[in-house]
Amino acid sequence: MTTPEVSSDGLRQSSPEAPLGGQATPRPRKPSRDSIAAGVKAVVGIVGLFVVWQLLVIIFDPPEFLLVGPLSAFAELIERPGYFASNTFVTLQEALAGFALGTALGVLCGAALHYSTTVRSFLYPALIAIDTIPKVALAPLFIVWFGFGFESKAFVAMAIAFFPLVINTYDGLSSVPHELQELARINKASQWKKMTKIEFIYAIPSIFSGAKISISLAVGGAVVGEFIAGSKGLGYVILLANSQVDLPSMFAAFIVLAAIALALFFIVDFAGRKLVPWKNHAK
Structure with a gap:
């Protein structure tokens, strides 16, 4: 059995492994089985969605100018990887730039609303009035x-x-306990x-919740900008495929967009879990 130690300020402290009179120091958590199970379920859900989609196409056999299955879309991706990769990179750059600008301005504006x-x-x-205007x-x-x-595309994504x-930063700063x-x-x-030391630390989980929403919206904003005036990017790919009634290319672009938004969402979520560990331990 270990004995209590006396620190320089005169307070008695128990050693980390003391079974009596003190609490053991918490050890780093390993990934829980629940987290692994949740990841497996997410993958199974996505694969299941593709399977159902392909089965519906096989059963109802719609004409190709109305609907194609995921196998046709993936075949298009495999056939022209460079084409989709270059346009994906353009959209990804625009979305990340818009997200970075939106995050910086949103946090500053939310803080200004709280403090003034x-x-x-x-x-x-x-x-609120500006947000009601369709982007x-x-x-x-x-x-x-x-x-x-x-x-222009980056600023559309930012908007x-x-x-x-803004809302999540303001709500997070405003919800600091009175104590x-x-x-x-x-x-x-x-x-x-x-x-x-208090307000922004307490608001960080709320800010990350807003960031998870914003990162997906930024991808959509970049595509909106490409719809209006684009000569490259996944939005341009969709417009070009629409004009040519090329549904495999269109659905391939949809799948890539969904994959980008999902990947960025989980990256922001992972960063939030690492930077806000106390939120996870509170559950």
Whole structure:
């Protein structure tokens, strides 16, 4: 049995493995069986969706200009990998740039809404009004301002990804428990320390929840920009396939878009789990 130790400040502490009088230091968790099972179920669900889709095409045998099966779409991907890879890279760049801009501006704007009642009174209703405008209607405006290149698509993606981060940042900062605010006041913490040590730390899980929504929306925003004025990217691939009634190419682009959005979602989710470990332990 280990004996208690006395630290330099005079407080008695038990060793990490002390069975009496102290609590054992928590050991790092290994991936749980539940997490592995959830991943397996997700893969099975996606594969099952493709199987059902292919079976419906085989059973009902629709004409190819109405519907094709996933096997035709995957065959198109295998036949022209370079074509889809180059256009995927373009859309991915636009989506990531829009997501980065939307995240930065969304967090700053959400913080401004929380810390300034004046900004909140004037800006919050305006933001809601702007968010109700369909982003397809805003896309031509961005093209007028920034041209037909990369920038206009990135700004369309930013406009779509921006709002969830504003709301989630504002809600996260506003939901700090009253007890923590009183503790900061009693200890005479400065506004900067209160903001960085309590409020933003408490709001990080909410910000990541908004980011998981925004990253998928950013991919859609990039495609919207390519629909309006694109000469490359997956949005352009879909438009070109539509004009040629080339459904295998169109569905191949749909599958790639879904894969991109899903992969980015899980990357953001993984980053949130690593940066906010206390949220997982609280469950």
